[in-house]
Amino acid sequence: MAELDRFRDQLIETNAVMNLVGPDTLPDFWSRHAWDSAQLLELEPEARTWADLGAGAGLPGLILAILLKNAPDAHVWLIDSLGKRCRFLSTLVETLDLPATVVHGRAEEQDLAVDVVTARALAPMERLLGYAQPYLQHGAQAAFLKGERAEEELREARKSWQFTAELVPSLSDARGRIVRIGSLRRVRSV
Numbered sequence: 001m002a003e004l005d006r007f008r009d010q011l012i013e014t015n016a017v018m019n020l021v022g023p024d025t026l027p028d029f030w031s032r033h034a035w036d037s038a039q040l041l042e043l044e045p046e047a048r049t050w051a052d053l054g055a056g057a058g059l060p061g062l063i064l065a066i067l068l069k070n071a072p073d074a075h076v077w078l079i080d081s082l083g084k085r086c087r088f089l090s091t092l093v094e095t096l097d098l099p100a101t102v103v104h105g106r107a108e109e110q111d112l113a114v115d116v117v118t119a120r121a122l123a124p125m126e127r128l129l130g131y132a133q134p135y136l137q138h139g140a141q142a143a144f145l146k147g148e149r150a151e152e153e154l155r156e157a158r159k160s161w162q163f164t165a166e167l168v169p170s171l172s173d174a175r176g177r178i179v180r181i182g183s184l185r186r187v188r189s190v
Contacts, residue, residue: 003066003096004034010095011057014088020057036172037063040118040143043168043178047115051077051140053107053131054122056085060145061118062092065100076100077114079107107131113138120145125153125179129161133184142181145170150177160187 008029015021021033037060041047048071052061055078068074078089078100086104093100103110107119108131117135122128125146132142146153154165163184170176 003069004063006096007058007062007066007092008034010088010092015057018084018088020085020088021059031172033057033059034063036060036145036170036176037120038067039171040064040116040145040178041067042171043143043180044116044141047141048072048074049077049114049116050075051079051107051110051112051114051117051135053079053117053119053128055080055089055102056121058089058092059120061100062089062098064118065093065098066096069097069099071099074099077103077110077112079103079105079110081106108134110134111138114140116141116143118143118145125150125157126160129157129163129181129184132181133186136181136184142179142184144179144181146177146179147173148175148177150179154179158187161185162187 012026040060050064055061061076061078065076080086086102089102117132117140164182166180168178
């Protein structure tokens, strides 16, 4: 809990000068951000290695790294294309001595084998699947935190992708969904 508090304090301080999350969401940090991220561990309890695409404010990746800190062989890759967000993430990883690595680069260009690939508020599902495809090809499961438009995003994504999907109700927000994706491949144009 102390490390989650330190993360929250740093997020509030940094958010005042760099837009990481909507400022109106910070008072509800515990359910809106912490619990929303932490629920992924309940969904994937055996997973030890994670890739958080578009890690931004560290949600869900930093929360996962904090909660997995003492788990054997646990590691979280926090991947983001913006240097200033990577500096924010690196500072917290170092300060809290977390089992995490910050990667400054594009998500789809990384060659990482992980148990689970995740993202929150990164892109619509059609683009997100393109970012996640390399991880899924390496055998990862996908667990994406999505909002109330999850089903609509899946319908749109099916125009470009073939996949199996499971929608799991969010424990932190009745409107939210966790989208689990399997057997992903791009639809060939005719």
